[in-house]
Structures are given as C-alpha cells and as structure tokens.
Amino acid sequence: MSVQTPATAEAHVVAEPTYAVQVSNVSRVFPGKRGAVTALDDVGLTVSPGEFVSLIGPSGCGKSTLMRLIADLDTPTVGSIEVFGTSARQARLNQSYGIAFQQAGLLPWRTVTGNIELPLELHGVSKAARKTRANELLELVGLTDFANHYPDQLSGGMQQRVAIARSLAERPSLLLMDEPFGALDEMTRERMQNELVRICGETGAAVVFVTHSIPEAVFLSDRVVVMSPRPGRIRDILSVKLGDASQRGENLREEESFFHGVSQVRELLHGEAPTGIRGVETR
Ligand code: ADP
Ligand code: MG
Numbered sequence: 001m002s003v004q005t006p007a008t009a010e011a012h013v014v015a016e017p018t019y020a021v022q023v024s025n026v027s028r029v030f031p032g033k034r035g036a037v038t039a040l041d042d043v044g045l046t047v048s049p050g051e052f053v054s055l056i057g058p059s060g061c062g063k064s065t066l067m068r069l070i071a072d073l074d075t076p077t078v079g080s081i082e083v084f085g086t087s088a089r090q091a092r093l094n095q096s097y098g099i100a101f102q103q104a105g106l107l108p109w110r111t112v113t114g115n116i117e118l119p120l121e122l123h124g125v126s127k128a129a130r131k132t133r134a135n136e137l138l139e140l141v142g143l144t145d146f147a148n149h150y151p152d153q154l155s156g157g158m159q160q161r162v163a164i165a166r167s168l169a170e171r172p173s174l175l176l177m178d179e180p181f182g183a184l185d186e187m188t189r190e191r192m193q194n195e196l197v198r199i200c201g202e203t204g205a206a207v208v209f210v211t212h213s214i215p216e217a218v219f220l221s222d223r224v225v226v227m228s229p230r231p232g233r234i235r236d237i238l239s240v241k242l243g244d245a246s247q248r249g250e251n252l253r254e255e256e257s258f259f260h261g262v263s264q265v266r267e268l269l270h271g272e273a274p275t276g277i278r279g280v281e282t283r
Helices: 006-011 063-070 088-093 112-122 127-140 156-168 186-203 214-220 250-254 256-269
Strands: 021-030 037-047 052-056 078-083 098-100 174-178 206-210 223-228 233-241 279-281
Touching: 021 063, 037 063, 037 078, 037 233, 052 063, 052 214, 063 078, 063 174, 063 206, 078 088, 098 156, 112 127, 112 156, 127 156, 156 174, 156 186, 186 214, 186 250, 206 214, 214 250, 214 256, 223 256, 233 256, 250 256
Parallel strands: 052 206, 052 223, 098 174, 174 206, 233 279
Antiparallel strands: 021 037, 021 078, 223 233
16 A cells, blocks of 8 residues: 655656657758768658658658657757657667668577567567567568578568568557668558558557658658758658548558549659648548
C-alpha cells in the first residue's frame, strides 16, 4: 500500500507531446574544398503522432540529410529538431523510433532471426517473447523459410525486408524510413506498402518516409512534402487524404482520387503549382 502525496500525483501528469517530430528552421551546410554545399536551407516541418509524411524530390535535395538529422546521425548547422518533445539526441538514446534506411545495415554474423531480434535483445526482452515476435515479423515480410540464413545468403530485396522487420520489432511509435523499398521488385514493393499501411493503422505509428516514387508517396501518405535542390528546401506540402488504413486497400491504386494525387505531386515536382486547393479528398 502506498500513500500518494499531491507532489507524486502531479509527477505522473506528463504532457503528451504534440508532435512526433518537429523540425524548426533547420539548415545543414557541408563545408567543401570547392565551396560549401547547403544541403538544407531553413527547413521547417512538423509530423503529428500517427501521421504518415513522405519526402519526395530530385536526387541531392537533402532528403537523406534531413532523415539523418532527425535520427541524430548528424547535427544541424542551424536550427533544432525535437522528437516526441525531447532532443533528437535524447530520442536516439531512448530508442524512440525504428529505422530502415537504403542500405539494409544487417550484422553479417547474425542470422535473419538474430538480426530481427537484436533491438529486443538490447532491451532485455525474454528469449521466448523475442522468438514469438521474430516469427510474426518473419511471416509479415515473407521470410519464414529463411529464418536461419545469414544476410550474405539473401538477395538485396530480402536483406531489405529483414531490415524492415527489425525496424518494426519494438512496435515503435515513429518509423524513419529512407527509400526502404527501393531494392524491391514491383510486386513485393506493393505488398510491403500494403503491409506498412496496415501496420501503421494497427500501431498508430508516425512515419517519415523518403521515396523517389510518386505513386508510392501518394498511396502511403497523409502528407507529401515536395523538396527542391540547391539549396534543399521544402517547395510544397500536399495533403493526400485518401482514407484510413481500412480504406486504403489494393483497389485504391485504381481509383480516380489516387491518379489525381499522383498528377498533383508530379506537377509540384516539376514546378507547375496547381491552382486552387492543394489536397485530394475523397471520403
Ligand atoms: P538526397 O537524399 O535527397 O538525394 P542528400 O541528403 O544525400 O540528398 O544530399 C544533399 C546534398 O548534400 C548533396 O549535394 C550531397 O552531395 C550533400 N551531402 C550529403 N552528405 C554530405 C556529406 N557528408 N558531406 C558533404 N556533402 C554532403
Ligand atoms: Mg538519399
């Protein structure tokens, strides 16, 4: 039995962070022999809890730089970044998010299961619980038959699916994904997109997602951030409200609203701003 004083009762009232990610006035300048490169110039972006935001733009416009800053793998030259109300550094130490980047980044001496279980192991999850979770994730990414293989025995696309499974292991409330599906064939890619929508619907995870694919961005996102290069800036943000997870099925790819979103993003990328409302709403 415990007697709770008003002071301890108050200590339990922790304000929910309003944002999953808040990027404020961020610039990143890389010094170089032939002059400095401004990879990002005065970028501001907020991502709400549970929101899916894609970054799209030509090569070199700073997408990966922005992701690395959010993940605290690099620090801004100017500006600040908060993740769930703490600094990017603190969020990394707290392991507040799952990461799946372009390179799978698997440990070659661990099996597929060993790689997927790694974050759980680091957090002291029991062996039995790790096994159960790893099996679920193997099923999810279609690699059950490869549980005991080593990364160098897998294709690039399969390695990438292991990395995605690993990023989901702890059901993170934020996923940072930098072209995670780039190495996958089109069929697998669409299946993984469907799964990602389902997973986000189930877990309520926020996602920051870099892609080169306009249809992928439109299919997945609540908002699409269109970036422009030299210096890397946010050119436009398009709201794409194509429905919640249950409404975003395979059929969506055939729908008028989907095509409309695709052509809007394409126009923004090519610098022809559409007139009128920037949003696609169907339901
Ligand atoms: P994207 O992911 O959109 O293709 P990047 O964020 O990788 O673009 O790169 C943006 C710009 O910053 C590019 O011009 C790139 O050459 C430069 N850049 C990125 N990382 C570094 C670095 N570590 N040192 C120097 N320049 C860099
Ligand atoms: Mg990149």
